[in-house]
Amino acid sequence: MNHIHISARNISKTFNRRQIFSDISFSTSAPGSIAITGKNGAGKSTLAKIIAGVLSSTSGELLIELDGKKLDDEARKTHIGFVSPYLNLYDEFSAMENLFLLMRIRSSHDCMDHEIEPLLKRFSLWERRDDAIRAYSTGMKQRLKYVFALAHSPSVLILDEPTANLDNDGIKVVEDVVTEQKRSSILIVATNDSAEAAWCEESIRL
Ligand SMILES: Nc1ncnc2c1ncn2[C@@H]1O[C@H](COP(=O)(O)OP(=O)(O)OP(=O)(O)O)[C@@H](O)[C@H]1O
Numbered sequence: 172m173n174h175i176h177i178s179a180r181n182i183s184k185t186f187n188r189r190q191i192f193s194d195i196s197f198s199t200s201a202p203g204s205i206a207i208t209g210k211n212g213a214g215k216s217t218l219a220k221i222i223a224g225v226l227s228s229t230s231g232e233l234l235i236e237l238d239g240k241k242l243d244d245e246a247r248k249t250h251i252g253f254v255s256p257y258l259n260l261y262d263e264f265s266a267m268e269n270l271f272l273l274m275r276i277r278s279s280h281d282c283m284d285h286e287i288e289p290l291l292k293r294f295s296l297w298e299r300r301d302d303a304i305r306a307y308s309t310g311m312k313q314r315l316k317y318v319f320a321l322a323h324s325p326s327v328l329i330l331d332e333p334t335a336n337l338d339n340d341g342i343k344v345v346e347d348v349v350t351e352q353k354r355s356s357i358l359i360v361a362t363n364d365s366a367e368a369a370w371c372e373e374s375i376r377l
């Protein structure tokens with residue numbers, strides 16, 4: 172079992188001279204969970220993107236270590252799963268084609284066969300796997316983001332608005348995923364919902 176550790180030191184973010192947040196510090200090791208809370212516009216999604224490595228901080232340091240070794244940007248992709256309203260799917264391609272593309276970007280196509288089918292089934296998308304994403308409902312798109320995020324069994328799972336657009340069955344699947352993730356790995360949840368924030372042992376308020 173790999174030992175994963177995240178530490179953020181004095182993270183600040185400025186957009187066009189507007190300070191969004193400053194000097195955010197936290198750290199956690201697996202098993203661990205952190206909620207990111209705060210008002211609309213406080214910077215929850217921004218911080219989630221910085222942790223996921225899709226946006227840089229203006230200052231401060233974010234370190235992800237696996238067995239004591241710092242992960243570079245490339246290695247991060249293979250250890251992080253990210254579900255976010257800002258994640259774009261390729262509308263003209265099917266779910267399977269989107270999965271193949273993302274796996275290639277992540278350079279982890281080896282996990283395709285045995286991981287993807289059970290995940291698509293778990294999220295009730297298996298029957299619709301060859302449909303173009305433009306024909307998906309918003310809840311189906313959200314479910315597909317979970318399939319991407321979980322396909323490589325990430326050590327760090329980052330969820331921004333985890334249950335957006337999901338029905339009760341979808342929410343139940345996400346709650347089970349969250350329970351499993353917290354048990355052995357790291358979970359980070361950015362949310363406005365206090366019940367979702369309560370999934371996590373610790374919280375950061377922006
Ligand atoms: N690309 C960008 N360029 C300029 N400003 C941005 C950009 N992205 C976000 N912001 C600003 O950063 C601030 C934080 O936005 P963010 O989306 O992180 O907030 P949030 O806490 O996730 O809000 P919500 O609860 O509405 O999801 C807002 O003032 C927003 O306008």
Ligand SMILES: [Mg+2]
Nearest residue numbers: 215216217331
């Ligand atoms: Mg947000």
